[in-house]
Amino acid sequence: MRFHTRKWVKPEDLNPNGTLFGGKLLAWIDEELALYTIIQLENTRIVTKHMSEINFRSSAKQGDIIEIGIDVLKFGNTSLTLKCEARNMMTRETIITIDHTTMVNLDAEGKPKAHGKTAIEFVKDRL
Numbered sequence: 001m002r003f004h005t006r007k008w009v010k011p012e013d014l015n016p017n018g019t020l021f022g023g024k025l026l027a028w029i030d031e032e033l034a035l036y037t038i039i040q041l042e043n044t045r046i047v048t049k050h051m052s053e054i055n056f057r058s059s060a061k062q063g064d065i066i067e068i069g070i071d072v073l074k075f076g077n078t079s080l081t082l083k084c085e086a087r088n089m090m091t092r093e094t095i096i097t098i099d100h101t102t103m104v105n106l107d108a109e110g111k112p113k114a115h116g117k118t119a120i121e122f123v124k125d126r127l
């Protein structure tokens with residue numbers, strides 16, 4: 001799995017228990033998955049269609065650095081299915097795993113549109 005992004009847990013990211021608020025982490029992950037999909041499919045009109053079971057395995061505290069990793073599971077016709085993990089960058093302890101997230105490529109009317117992609121591409125190879 002390639003770990004793309006680092007996030008720093010700040011006071012405003014905490015729940016009343018003093019640990020990382022789960023909704024904040026999910027928002028970070030959803031944004032990462034969306035950006036990854038936009039870059040792969042070369043279309044800014046994409047949405048999150050489905051997320052599988054979300055497993056919070058451990059927590060994080062203020063000052064921790066979180067990294068978010070993404071793997072492609074499947075290029076569909078209009079969709080891209082991704083696997084995701086967030087972990088503590090220093091300890092490598094897994095915080096959350098999401099086995100399947102399906103993102104859908106849309107046209108200007110918001111309808112699913114074939115993206116024509118079949119494999120991961122690297123931006124440097126497109127330039």
Ligand SMILES: CCCCCCCCCCCCCCCC(=O)SCCNC(=O)CCNC(=O)[C@H](O)C(C)(C)COP(=O)(O)OP(=O)(O)OC[C@H]1O[C@@H](n2cnc3c(N)ncnc32)[C@H](O)[C@@H]1OP(=O)(O)O
Binds near residue numbers: 080112
């Ligand atoms: C110019 C500057 C711009 C800058 C730009 C920067 C942006 C930088 C920030 C990014 C930000 C983005 C933000 C995104 C993250 C949200 O927040 S998206 C918001 C939340 N999601 C939504 O609102 C989606 C609401 N749902 C829908 O609109 C409709 O369900 C959809 C997505 C159009 C799909 O409609 P549908 O009738 O289900 O379509 P259908 O053809 O049956 O299925 C489409 C695909 O989904 C798959 N699918 C359907 N149901 C399921 C299911 N339950 N499970 C798995 N797969 C499924 C199908 O298999 C199909 O895949 P393919 O076989 O074609 O590959």
